[in-house]
Amino acid sequence: MSLIDPAPRASRASRTYVPEDSTRAEMLDFAEFVSEIEAFLKAGGTRAALVGPEGRQRPVPDEVFRVLEQVTNALAAGNGITVAPNELRMTTQQAADFLGISRPTLVKLLETGQIPFERPGRHRRIALRDLTAYQKTFARLRESALDDLAREAPSSTSLNMDPTALDRLDTHE
Numbered sequence: 001m002s003l004i005d006p007a008p009r010a011s012r013a014s015r016t017y018v019p020e021d022s023t024r025a026e027m028l029d030f031a032e033f034v035s036e037i038e039a040f041l042k043a044g045g046t047r048a049a050l051v052g053p054e055g056r057q058r059p060v061p062d063e064v065f066r067v068l069e070q071v072t073n074a075l076a077a078g079n080g081i082t083v084a085p086n087e088l089r090m091t092t093q094q095a096a097d098f099l100g101i102s103r104p105t106l107v108k109l110l111e112t113g114q115i116p117f118e119r120p121g122r123h124r125r126i127a128l129r130d131l132t133a134y135q136k137t138f139a140r141l142r143e144s145a146l147d148d149l150a151r152e153a154p155s156s157t158s159l160n161m162d163p164t165a166l167d168r169l170d171t172h173e
Contacts (some may be wrong), residue, residue: 014084016117031076035070044153072150088127099135109134132155 019027037048056152060068074081090098095115096106108126109115115134117124 014046014088015080016080017071017075017081018080019078024076024078027072027076031072034072037169038069084128086132088128089125090128090131092124092126095131098128098131 041048047062048065049057049059051057071081071083082166091109092106093103096103099106106115110117110126114122116130117126119125
């Protein structure tokens with residue numbers, strides 16, 4: 001009898017996969033195949049399945065299929081992809097790079113409590129799950145602000161300006 005570790009060693013570390021040029025055609029073909037499966041599933045088909053070496057089939061959970069589709073599309077496009085557990089702890093520079101912001105900006109977000117962090121010693125550590133939660137919250141706030149601007153735009157006086165007024169402004173330079 002073999003026991004299965006509930007958290008296999010490979011799932012505890014992040015790993016980056018970069019496609020090789022020699023496999024590009026194979027990746028594109030596989031990505032197209034995965035897209036065909038997705039179209040079939042959207043049309044009401046049953047779940048996708050993996051077939052083992054002995055011919056035994058196992059249904060692919062929907063979440064796993066979505067991950068497979070995203071990874072396949074990224075690799076087929078020639079992009080590398082990193083798979084990391086949600087519990088991964090990052091340095092402030094890694095977290096800033098992940099969010100696409102400067103390290104000082106990230107530190108302000110940490111110190112104001114907008115993103116939780118730990119300080120096991122002298123250095124701050126930020127969990128990947130907290131960074132993705134911040135991204136989702138920030139995206140919702142940004143979307144709400146854009147919706148507010150769109151609602152207010154028709155009542156804005158600058159948008160009701162006579163178009164010929166712009167011509168007059170250009171000629172007085």
